[in-house]
Amino acid sequence: MGVIQVDGLVKSYGNVDAVDGLSFSVDRGEIYGFLGPNGAGKTTTIGVLTGQLRPDAGTVQVLETDPTTEPIETRHRVGILPEQGSPPSFLTPREFLDFVGDVRGLEPDRIATQTDVWADRLGFESKLDTLHTDLSRGQQQKVMIAQAFVHEPDVVFIDEPLANLDPLVQEQVKQFLVSYAAGDNAVFVSTHNIDVAEEICTRVGIVADGKIVTERSLDGSNGGDGGDGEGRSDGIDSDESLLEIFLERVESADVRDAPSLDRLETEPKR
C-alpha cells in the first residue's frame, strides 16, 4: 500500500462534481505529478488528502492516517504548500517558521537550525526578521516552501511549486524536490505546467473532470495503467510526449472547461 492511497474519491460542491471517482496510489521515492487543466479537481483533491475538506464518498489514507477522521494527525505528519497561500503579513519569516515548527512538534533548537538551513537554501537570510508584508511575492513563496519542509515530513503536498520564483530559485527548488523524494519520501505535485511535470516527476496522473484519465511513468519504469510500454492497455504510444497525451486525453474526457494550448504552461523546447 502506498503512503498516499486514494480509492473511489468523490467530492461535490452543490451540483458540481469536483472529484468524481478518483483512485491512485503514491509510494515513497516518488514525485507524483497531478497534471490537469483549470477546474480539473486538483486543489479539491489536495484539500481532502490534507484533512481540509470532507469527501462525499471513497477512502483516503496518508501515511496510514485517515485525513477524514484524523485531520490533525495527518497534517502533523505531512507538509503542505497551498496554491494561493501566503505567510501572515504581521509576522516575520523567523516568527512564522517558529510557529509552524512548534505546531509540527519540533524542539526549539531544531526549529532554529531548520530556519537557518532553509533561509540559506532559498536565499532569504537577510529577510528573516522583516515583516512578510514588506517581502516580495517571490520571497513570500520561499518562506511558504520552507514552512512545508521545516519538519522534514515523509509526504509533502505541493500546489504549483514554482509560482512567483525566479528561474534560478526554480532550478534549486526542482533539484531539491528530486533529492527529497529520493530520500525515501513522497512528493505530490499538483500543476498545469507540463514542462515541470516532465522534468521532475517520476510518475504523472493526468486528471480531467475529476477523474484520472491516464497515468504515465516518467522514470523509465513501467507506468500506472500502462503495462510494459508495448501494447499499453491505455492505448498510448510510448513515444508520445506528455503534452500530446495531455491534449488527447483531456479533450476526450469532455472537460468542464475545454483546454487549449494557450491555457497550458509549456515552453518551447530548446
Ligand SMILES: Nc1ncnc2c1ncn2[C@@H]1O[C@H](COP(=O)(O)OP(=O)(O)OP(=O)(O)O)[C@@H](O)[C@H]1O
Ligand atoms: N468552494 C467551492 N464551491 C463551489 N465550487 C467549487 C469550490 N471549489 C472548487 N469548485 C469547483 O470545483 C471544480 C474543481 O475545482 P478545483 O479548484 O479543485 O480545480 P483545480 O484543478 O485545482 O483548478 P486550478 O488549476 O484552476 O486551480 C471547479 O469546477 C470549481 O469551480
